[in-house]
Amino acid sequence: MLALIPVRKGALPAGAQECVDEAGGRAWVIGEETSLASDQLTAEYIWTAEVGPFSPARWASALTRAVHQEDVIILPASPDGRDLAPRLAHVLGRPLLARAILIRPDRVITLSMGTKLMYEVSPSAPFVATLEPGSRGTDPRARAGKPALVHELTLDLGDEPDPKVSEVLPPDPASMDLSEAQRILAAGAGLGSAEACELLGRVAVALGASVGATRVVTDAGWLPHYRQIGTTGVSVHPSIYIALGISGAVQHIGGIGEPAHIVAVNVDPSCPMMAMADLAIVSDAPSLLRALATRLGVEIHE
Amino acid sequence: MEPAPVMVAVALKNISQDTRIDALTGEVERDEPSSALSRADQAALEWALRLAGIWSGGLAALTAGRRPSERVLRTALAAGASRALRVDLAPERPSEAVARALAAGIERLGAQVVICGDMSPDRGSGSVPAYLAAHLSAAQGLGLLDIKPDSSGRAKLQAWRRLDGGRRELLTLHPPCVLSVEGSSAVLRRSSLPAVLATSSGALPIEVMTPAEPTPGPAELMAVGAKTMPFRPRTHLIAPPDPSLDPLQRVIALTGATSDHAPAKTVVADPQVGADSLLDALRSWGELQE
Amino acid sequence: MTTNGRLPLLFSPLELGPVTVRNRIVFAAHLTNYATNGLPSAQHAAYYQARAAGGAGLIITEEHSVHPTDWPYEKLIHGFRPEVVEGYRRITDAVHGHNTPIFAQINHNGGQASGMYSRLPVWAPSPVADPLFREVPKELEEREIKEIVEGYALVASHCMEGGFDGIELQCSHSSIVRGFLSPATNLRTDRYGGSLANRARLLLEITAAVRKRIGFRLALGVRLCGDELIEGGTTIDDAVEVAKMVQEQGLVDYVNTSIGVATASLFMIEASMHIPPGYSLFIPSAIRNAIDLPVVGVGRFKDPVQAERALQHGYCDLVGAVRAQIADPDFASKARVGLVDDIRLCLSCNQECVGRMGLNRWLGCIENPRAGKEELPAYPKEISPKNIVVVGAGPAGMQAAITSAERGHSVVILERDDRPGGQIRLAASVPSRAELGDLIRNQIAACARSGVEIRCGVNAGVEEVMDLRPDAVIIATGSLPNLPPWAPPYQLGGSKEETAPEFGSNSPRAGLDGNGPIGPLCADVCHVLDGTAVPTGRVLVIDELGFHQATSVAELLADRGCAVEIATPAMVVGQDLGITLDMESWNIRAAAKGITQSTDLVAIGFDATTVHLLHHPTGTIYRREVDWVVLAVPPIPEETLYYSLRQRSPKLELHRVGDCLAPRRAHAAVIDGDRIAARL
Amino acid sequence: MSDIKGPPPLNESQRSLGYVVPNTRSLQSEHDGASCDVAVVGAGPAGSAAALVLARDGWSVCLLERGSYPGSKNMYGGVIYPRVLDGLLPNWREDMPVQRWVTRRATMVMTETQSLTLDYRTSAWGSPPYNGATSFRPELDRWLAGKAVEAGAVLVEATTATGLLRDPSSGAICGVRTDRPDGDLRARIVIACDGVNSFLAKEAGLYKNLDPSNYTLGIKEVLSLPSKTIEDRFGLSPGQGADFEILGCTGGIPGGGFLYTNLDSLAVGVVVRLPELAASARRPEELVTELKAHPGIAPLVRDGELIEYSAHLIPEGGLDMMPELVCDGLLVAGDAAAMCLAAGIWLEGVNFAIGSGAAAGEAASQALASGSSNARALAGYRDRLESNFVLADHRKLRRAPHLVLSKRMQLSYPQLMCNLMEGVFTVENPSPKPGLTKLVLREAKRSGVSLTELLSDAWTAFRTFG
Numbered sequence A: 001m002l003a004l005i006p007v008r009k010g011a012l013p014a015g016a017q018e019c020v021d022e023a024g025g026r027a028w029v030i031g032e033e034t035s036l037a038s039d040q041l042t043a044e045y046i047w048t049a050e051v052g053p054f055s056p057a058r059w060a061s062a063l064t065r066a067v068h069q070e071d072v073i074i075l076p077a078s079p080d081g082r083d084l085a086p087r088l089a090h091v092l093g094r095p096l097l098a099r100a101i102l103i104r105p106d107r108v109i110t111l112s113m114g115t116k117l118m119y120e121v122s123p124s125a126p127f128v129a130t131l132e133p134g135s136r137g138t139d140p141r142a143r144a145g146k147p148a149l150v151h152e153l154t155l156d157l158g159d160e161p162d163p164k165v166s167e168v169l170p171p172d173p174a175s176m177d178l179s180e181a182q183r184i185l186a187a188g189a190g191l192g193s194a195e196a197c198e199l200l201g202r203v204a205v206a207l208g209a210s211v212g213a214t215r216v217v218t219d220a221g222w223l224p225h226y227r228q229i230g231t232t233g234v235s236v237h238p239s240i241y242i243a244l245g246i247s248g249a250v251q252h253i254g255g256i257g258e259p260a261h262i263v264a265v266n267v268d269p270s271c272p273m274m275a276m277a278d279l280a281i282v283s284d285a286p287s288l289l290r291a292l293a294t295r296l297g298v299e300i301h302e
Numbered sequence B: 001m002e003p004a005p006v007m008v009a010v011a012l013k014n015i016s017q018d019t020r021i022d023a024l025t026g027e028v029e030r031d032e033p034s035s036a037l038s039r040a041d042q043a044a045l046e047w048a049l050r051l052a053g054i055w056s057g058g059l060a061a062l063t064a065g066r067r068p069s070e071r072v073l074r075t076a077l078a079a080g081a082s083r084a085l086r087v088d089l090a091p092e093r094p095s096e097a098v099a100r101a102l103a104a105g106i107e108r109l110g111a112q113v114v115i116c117g118d119m120s121p122d123r124g125s126g127s128v129p130a131y132l133a134a135h136l137s138a139a140q141g142l143g144l145l146d147i148k149p150d151s152s153g154r155a156k157l158q159a160w161r162r163l164d165g166g167r168r169e170l171l172t173l174h175p176p177c178v179l180s181v182e183g184s185s186a187v188l189r190r191s192s193l194p195a196v197l198a199t200s201s202g203a204l205p206i207e208v209m210t211p212a213e214p215t216p217g218p219a220e221l222m223a224v225g226a227k228t229m230p231f232r233p234r235t236h237l238i239a240p241p242d243p244s245l246d247p248l249q250r251v252i253a254l255t256g257a258t259s260d261h262a263p264a265k266t267v268v269a270d271p272q273v274g275a276d277s278l279l280d281a282l283r284s285w286g287e288l289q290e
Numbered sequence C: 001m002t003t004n005g006r007l008p009l010l011f012s013p014l015e016l017g018p019v020t021v022r023n024r025i026v027f028a029a030h031l032t033n034y035a036t037n038g039l040p041s042a043q044h045a046a047y048y049q050a051r052a053a054g055g056a057g058l059i060i061t062e063e064h065s066v067h068p069t070d071w072p073y074e075k076l077i078h079g080f081r082p083e084v085v086e087g088y089r090r091i092t093d094a095v096h097g098h099n100t101p102i103f104a105q106i107n108h109n110g111g112q113a114s115g116m117y118s119r120l121p122v123w124a125p126s127p128v129a130d131p132l133f134r135e136v137p138k139e140l141e142e143r144e145i146k147e148i149v150e151g152y153a154l155v156a157s158h159c160m161e162g163g164f165d166g167i168e169l170q171c172s173h174s175s176i177v178r179g180f181l182s183p184a185t186n187l188r189t190d191r192y193g194g195s196l197a198n199r200a201r202l203l204l205e206i207t208a209a210v211r212k213r214i215g216f217r218l219a220l221g222v223r224l225c226g227d228e229l230i231e232g233g234t235t236i237d238d239a240v241e242v243a244k245m246v247q248e249q250g251l252v253d254y255v256n257t258s259i260g261v262a263t264a265s266l267f268m269i270e271a272s273m274h275i276p277p278g279y280s281l282f283i284p285s286a287i288r289n290a291i292d293l294p295v296v297g298v299g300r301f302k303d304p305v306q307a308e309r310a311l312q313h314g315y316c317d318l319v320g321a322v323r324a325q326i327a328d329p330d331f332a333s334k335a336r337v338g339l340v341d342d343i344r345l346c347l348s349c350n351q352e353c354v355g356r357m358g359l360n361r362w363l364g365c366i367e368n369p370r371a372g373k374e375e376l377p378a379y380p381k382e383i384s385p386k387n388i389v390v391v392g393a394g395p396a397g398m399q400a401a402i403t404s405a406e407r408g409h410s411v412v413i414l415e416r417d418d419r420p421g422g423q424i425r426l427a428a429s430v431p432s433r434a435e436l437g438d439l440i441r442n443q444i445a446a447c448a449r450s451g452v453e454i455r456c457g458v459n460a461g462v463e464e465v466m467d468l469r470p471d472a473v474i475i476a477t478g479s480l481p482n483l484p485p486w487a488p489p490y491q492l493g494g495s496k497e498e499t500a501p502e503f504g505s506n507s508p509r510a511g512l513d514g515n516g517p518i519g520p521l522c523a524d525v526c527h528v529l530d531g532t533a534v535p536t537g538r539v540l541v542i543d544e545l546g547f548h549q550a551t552s553v554a555e556l557l558a559d560r561g562c563a564v565e566i567a568t569p570a571m572v573v574g575q576d577l578g579i580t581l582d583m584e585s586w587n588i589r590a591a592a593k594g595i596t597q598s599t600d601l602v603a604i605g606f607d608a609t610t611v612h613l614l615h616h617p618t619g620t621i622y623r624r625e626v627d628w629v630v631l632a633v634p635p636i637p638e639e640t641l642y643y644s645l646r647q648r649s650p651k652l653e654l655h656r657v658g659d660c661l662a663p664r665r666a667h668a669a670v671i672d673g674d675r676i677a678a679r680l
Numbered sequence D: 001m002s003d004i005k006g007p008p009p010l011n012e013s014q015r016s017l018g019y020v021v022p023n024t025r026s027l028q029s030e031h032d033g034a035s036c037d038v039a040v041v042g043a044g045p046a047g048s049a050a051a052l053v054l055a056r057d058g059w060s061v062c063l064l065e066r067g068s069y070p071g072s073k074n075m076y077g078g079v080i081y082p083r084v085l086d087g088l089l090p091n092w093r094e095d096m097p098v099q100r101w102v103t104r105r106a107t108m109v110m111t112e113t114q115s116l117t118l119d120y121r122t123s124a125w126g127s128p129p130y131n132g133a134t135s136f137r138p139e140l141d142r143w144l145a146g147k148a149v150e151a152g153a154v155l156v157e158a159t160t161a162t163g164l165l166r167d168p169s170s171g172a173i174c175g176v177r178t179d180r181p182d183g184d185l186r187a188r189i190v191i192a193c194d195g196v197n198s199f200l201a202k203e204a205g206l207y208k209n210l211d212p213s214n215y216t217l218g219i220k221e222v223l224s225l226p227s228k229t230i231e232d233r234f235g236l237s238p239g240q241g242a243d244f245e246i247l248g249c250t251g252g253i254p255g256g257g258f259l260y261t262n263l264d265s266l267a268v269g270v271v272v273r274l275p276e277l278a279a280s281a282r283r284p285e286e287l288v289t290e291l292k293a294h295p296g297i298a299p300l301v302r303d304g305e306l307i308e309y310s311a312h313l314i315p316e317g318g319l320d321m322m323p324e325l326v327c328d329g330l331l332v333a334g335d336a337a338a339m340c341l342a343a344g345i346w347l348e349g350v351n352f353a354i355g356s357g358a359a360a361g362e363a364a365s366q367a368l369a370s371g372s373s374n375a376r377a378l379a380g381y382r383d384r385l386e387s388n389f390v391l392a393d394h395r396k397l398r399r400a401p402h403l404v405l406s407k408r409m410q411l412s413y414p415q416l417m418c419n420l421m422e423g424v425f426t427v428e429n430p431s432p433k434p435g436l437t438k439l440v441l442r443e444a445k446r447s448g449v450s451l452t453e454l455l456s457d458a459w460t461a462f463r464t465f466g
């Protein structure tokens, strides 16, 4: 079993470590800045191939010879893994078992109908599979191990047609998935209005932060529902969390992860959010937001 | 010089929306009458209409399936497709076989750009477009968020694709190519009433082709003995407290009773001063980009 | 419009051997003290029926003893007596009326008991005294082991006769089986001791005997402990191995899980709000990873969304939600139809459920005054509704209002503060106590649902009340801090930024006789929590209440960087924290935060810089040099309005509830409110 | 985002294809839009019945439905009396989607703690020709619309009629406007079957007085239960169903309740008058919850799991509220014409909808054949309704809504009747039982009903239902 991990500029795709664990610690890392990516993996053996930007058709045909002896090849069902896997299965003439949540040489379980159904197959021949990120988790006990043995290999690419990557745009805090945001500026009922939430959005851009909210705020329609953080919303894992006018109900706190730093702004010094904060500012949140906007050069529409 | 016209094809799948799953056995019951297009296929049809409008090579809609699937071709015709083709195929075939059938259809149509929805709600592997590209020896641009045709009118386009970690990439593609789009990338236009009426009943000019006797693909050889069952998530392990610690230390590890938390600093301040202290704090934590 | 889209796994059925549960919510086993004379009571039947009606997927009863040597607490059900069957029938009929399966938990507590009630020696694998009962048990001989195994089979047959759908063997936190499994209590050298396989022998003999007796029409489950959290006890690796053995034996249909040992680490079993939700999920996750049988995860499941998450991550296949369903019997059905917000969330306060068990009282709930009283008829609806005015929106006033409104009266609450909650808002504002605030949140929501109007910002006097032309008035004005005679006067009005203000020459703060020495700065707990006093530097907290007041404020101040000592006249600080299982975690946190705890000390006076403490067992007087003294001392009722109204209109129907009647705790306030409203 | 604007649909190539059009008599798609003989708006029971009749007669019919399929947005209690289909679809028994055949019909009168049931059971209704049936609306509506399509009607889904087209010179209605591009649909006759609150009938000016007190709100829960349990509890054989109508269960708000058996679920709900509901400040779902908790109902619905909750307005003023039924170029049928009998204890609407829809179809067909579509040519519609059961029933029950919804009927009588029964059945030996008349008078007095009122209501009831 072998995990095949496509990387971009040293960045691992979602679910990479899970694939390596599922494959028993053997991984091929292919793409750009592969050694940087390998350093972030816990594995036993890693083969790297430095082949430049993502190129599914060319990579697939170049890999044919290199991996055809592996009976099971596992890719993450990340955007790049999903692109590459069928091309590889095609050139190898093997079946593709997509969206698997469990991969053993003789037993594979895949998902269908969203996540409503599982489909269990008992493969009798070599195959390619993609592993749904998050379906396995990583073994928390197996995390600390000795460093992997890394072999660098070279692959010659052919000239199969592939699109040209003109540009990779970095994550935009304003539009990125909240669950991946590093800094969050969150709105609570104490912010008081849709207008204030709109300003919050622009202040967040100036701070390089993503916007979050409590359910009171999303229910009021001041911010869209996918901005809601908490047990019934998104779980986030930021390193810094700034809470404006948030009381700190357990259902909200339950979703904010363990930020290294919390700032709370509230008129009530004794609410739980203030008790949790590293810096608790007893102040009027909408006014403080405007003061912040002024300092950051963000325009305030009256 | 007028660029040569490019024919666009859109591959559509007839899906059943009334699907019930027995939560104990995993049996699937499907109801045919209300089957229709998925959100992603609707977006694909809309993009196909837009591109065909620009490249003026016509738009062909195709589907692989049995007769009831023609329903999706009616929708495409009502929306403005100029040709409709059904490749006769048994239901529930694996992606690779579907792609092979579609590829045969596309070769017959002579389309240079093929658009699909990024994944179907039932099987949902998203691999048909990639297989299709492989069969057609075409470039693939999958899971697209937005498409921008070249302003010169030549059949060249730029497309944005979602990557993980919130990143996106911008691709440049030329025909022949296979694109798949996310459901949120476009909203299918409403067809005009006359067009809907014309396609709502009666015989339509839908071409049908039967692909060469399909050899069973690799997946089909393997699917023998497969079974479905209701979703039972795989176990995620949670790290237990280190058994080598003494019991009190294990309790502490489990309860987080003593997790480090910098002592809180509370300031009572007017908003201006408050804003300053907030920014100062961010600066001191190295969290402010200046 | 089912919620199946949102909580798909929680509301999907599952097979536990021959039994199909309709959802994954289990009302796991727990002692209720409802038994009378060792037999199940009508109270039991009504209690379980209410949870079945509320949609629980599976109910597991409290333990039934399998042998006369097992009687650790008074109100244990003696499953080995044939008379139990009638009571079993009453329970199972009531629950089956709602198509809900019900299992019986059967057990022998082994050495975790005393002979107090049975007047027999207790039986255990080895003569190792239990830390709580401190009684050396009799080491079992093989024939006695057989007798125990036979006892399990006998009780299983009683259960089968009584209509149960399954049997659960409690092998987890207080059980002779646990005693055998654990190297800490099993020192045997025969075939029941030594290797894990030997230690598990009794368990497997019992499963075999029980299965033989019940056949395959009933389900059989085993509850295992994933970490005893005691010196030399079992840990997760043993639990996983035992679970594998159980699965291999092929006689068991599911595995339930638990953590801790009831007589040593009970606070980890019935965890209070200080212990984070999900703390014990590593156990089902490890077991489920190793076996294919359905696994139940238990411990602080508070809301259905959290439960769904645990299922989605595959930590477990079912969730035990005990206190969640004590607090709100309709937990499951509300979740099912999407009324997640209407669920009265359990606070994990342990005050009326666990707390009353330790005191040998029947089980109740701080939030649900009807818990334990399900067999009594519902309060009658009022035919001629009255106008009722309630003053004070603390827990007492709000409960009085809710119950009145539910009975049909029209109710207005007047509240002085700008929001409801009373002292609970303060109580919930300190680290890790936030969940106590759900009491208020739940009450506010119930007020809204039952049509109670809450008018905040009204400082009610006689006029304000009488202007509303009430037919009846309920005073729930709570209590006020009370400065004891020995203490320095309060120093209020400081802001948090400031350090201790300089002693101004014009600040007339006097000692005992009115012009004595100026002492350390002084405040009540309430002043610290509402921000009117901001102690800094060295702080002495006086704990005369023995509950969370002193410990909470001590933690808060320690977090803020103060050097804190708590002194109490009692033998331990926070005397009653033991009852709610908060003692152990408090001690851990206090140690980590450097809080000093001093006991047997009575505060008796002060001078310019010190507080005088009398060590009462010895009569020694100590002087503590401090900047601040913070008082957690008995408050006085705020009863002015009550007496003014009494005087003004003697004929008016007037009641007092909660702290303003007699300052106690929130559960008493809620019960007062409910009781008075039932009579209006 | 991309800056391409959607080009207009490729009408060019499309038109060149020369579609084969059904019922070629006059359905056209030309540059200036579409047209047909009859546009039927709303593919509920009324609309589908009308379309079916017209298509059979060979007219080109467009059946417009705003939902993504017929029935996708519709709700009702759950019982239909499909005998009305005998003439229209003689074979309906073979393929109509039925949950259970009703063999037990009960009327319950209740107070908070008591209940009295008039229970009629007959196994005769369990076999052809049957009487009532329980059925799911999405299935039923889809089935009936399917019949119209088989007959040649064109069903256009996901299309909302947004207004009426009028002939500029005569002012007569000559089609509908829809929410689609090029959405005008010209038609010689429009039949409005767009359900309660008919927007088309109002736009046409057919409703004279719109009084909110003529509307009730229906609230329904569907509770799932195994079919075996349903049969045991209701004393039914497999395939058979029960239908309960309930009075006195709506917490003092005028209205009534219902309880029906589906195959493996129950429909339970209440129908209450709007103004009183608003004044009571009660949440509608509470009323259903209370009904379910009533000692007379609780054992029947016990452990049913809630799988669906819905609410819908019902017109129920009876004949007095009905609008004008025709004007030049337009007919109104079904709920759109307030032809629903749901005065608390009956919930009949689908049968009237089908009956009136079919009648509208026949009238339209006749008018088309005569070459005219003005109000006079369409007047045959009213006659048909008068002669068939639709208006006859409504005329007969003209006073029913007022009686059933009166305070006496809602509050006093249930109390009276229940107490009466308690008096009759309570054994007070050895003291002698009072005579029945004496009991009636005693109870009437206790319930605050005067003898004159009692007699007058009895008379009205006799005239109404007798």
Ligand SMILES: Cc1cc2nc3c(=O)[nH]c(=O)nc-3n(C[C@H](O)[C@H](O)[C@H](O)COP(=O)(O)OP(=O)(O)OC[C@H]3O[C@@H](n4cnc5c(N)ncnc54)[C@H](O)[C@@H]3O)c2cc1C
Binding pocket: A187, A188, A189, A190, A191, A213, A214, A215, A216, A217, A228, A229, A230, A231, A232, A233, A234, A244, A245, A246, A247, A248, A249, A250, A251, A252, A255, A265, A266, A267, A268, A271, A283, A284, A285, A286, C303, C305, C340, C341
């Ligand atoms: C089952 C369940 C699930 C839930 N899931 C979620 C969830 O996922 N996410 C979530 O967020 N909530 C969730 N909730 C709701 C949650 O319980 C709280 O109601 C919510 O988080 C409170 O939001 P808030 O802090 O914005 O509002 P509030 O609690 O109303 O607090 C507003 C705060 O603003 C302060 N304030 C007021 N005016 C000002 C001012 N001018 N300047 C500064 N401060 C001011 C107030 O002092 C107060 O502390 C859930 C609830 C339940 C029951």
Ligand SMILES: Cc1cc2nc3c(=O)[nH]c(=O)nc-3n(C[C@H](O)[C@H](O)[C@H](O)COP(=O)(O)OP(=O)(O)OC[C@H]3O[C@@H](n4cnc5c(N)ncnc54)[C@H](O)[C@@H]3O)c2cc1C
Binding pocket: C351, C391, C392, C393, C394, C395, C396, C397, C414, C415, C416, C417, C420, C421, C422, C423, C424, C426, C427, C436, C458, C459, C460, C461, C476, C477, C478, C479, C525, C526, C529, C547, C548, C549, C552, C638, C641, C657, C658, C659, C660, C663, C664, C665, C666, C667, C669
């Ligand atoms: C720090 C702290 C921690 C605590 N921890 C716990 C605990 O963990 N568990 C527990 O059970 N108990 C605890 N208690 C005790 C508990 O809070 C009280 O027993 C309970 O709140 C009493 O409820 P009540 O409704 O009687 O009064 P209160 O909660 O005091 O409410 C009285 C209300 O009346 C209002 N009011 C007073 N006068 C007027 C007027 N004239 N007009 C209008 N409104 C008026 C007040 O503003 C207040 O809102 C704690 C108390 C404190 C201070």
Ligand SMILES: Cc1cc2nc3c(=O)[nH]c(=O)nc-3n(C[C@H](O)[C@H](O)[C@H](O)COP(=O)(O)OP(=O)(O)OC[C@H]3O[C@@H](n4cnc5c(N)ncnc54)[C@H](O)[C@@H]3O)c2cc1C
Binding pocket: D041, D042, D043, D044, D045, D046, D047, D064, D065, D066, D067, D070, D071, D073, D074, D075, D076, D077, D078, D079, D080, D081, D159, D160, D161, D162, D193, D194, D195, D196, D199, D217, D218, D219, D220, D269, D271, D312, D313, D314, D333, D334, D335, D336, D339, D340, D342, D347, D348, D349, D350, D351, D353
């Ligand atoms: C709670 C409740 C319980 C009931 N129980 C029963 C019962 O048990 N038995 C019984 O026989 N009757 C019952 N009824 C009454 C019955 O549902 C109606 O009388 C019947 O559905 C009327 O049929 P219809 O075709 O007139 O209207 P509808 O069924 O309302 O159909 C109207 C159709 O028109 C469509 N539409 C509306 N506006 C437009 C537009 N502008 N453009 C295009 N399409 C449009 C709608 O989507 C809908 O499909 C009940 C009603 C309620 C509310």
Ligand SMILES: Cc1cc2nc3c(=O)[nH]c(=O)nc-3n(C[C@H](O)[C@H](O)[C@H](O)COP(=O)(O)O)c2cc1C
Binding pocket: C028, C029, C030, C031, C032, C062, C063, C105, C170, C172, C223, C258, C269, C270, C271, C298, C299, C300, C301, C320, C321, C322, C323, C324, C353, C354, C357, C363
């Ligand atoms: C009052 C009380 C008594 C309990 N008694 C038992 C018992 O007799 N047997 C048992 O196996 N677990 C017992 N438990 C433990 C519960 O089954 C459960 O593990 C624990 O309450 C944690 O779940 P919760 O957070 O949902 O309440 C008891 C719990 C409580 C609250």
Ligand code: SF4
Binding pocket: C323, C324, C326, C327, C345, C346, C347, C348, C349, C350, C351, C352, C353, C354, C364, C365, C366, C367, C368
């Ligand atoms: S008393 Fe407290 S812990 Fe116990 S059930 Fe009630 S709220 Fe939960």
Ligand code: SF4
Binding pocket: C358, C359, C578, C579, C580, C581
């Ligand atoms: S806390 Fe005290 S009362 Fe409660 S069980 Fe432990 S020792 Fe007994």
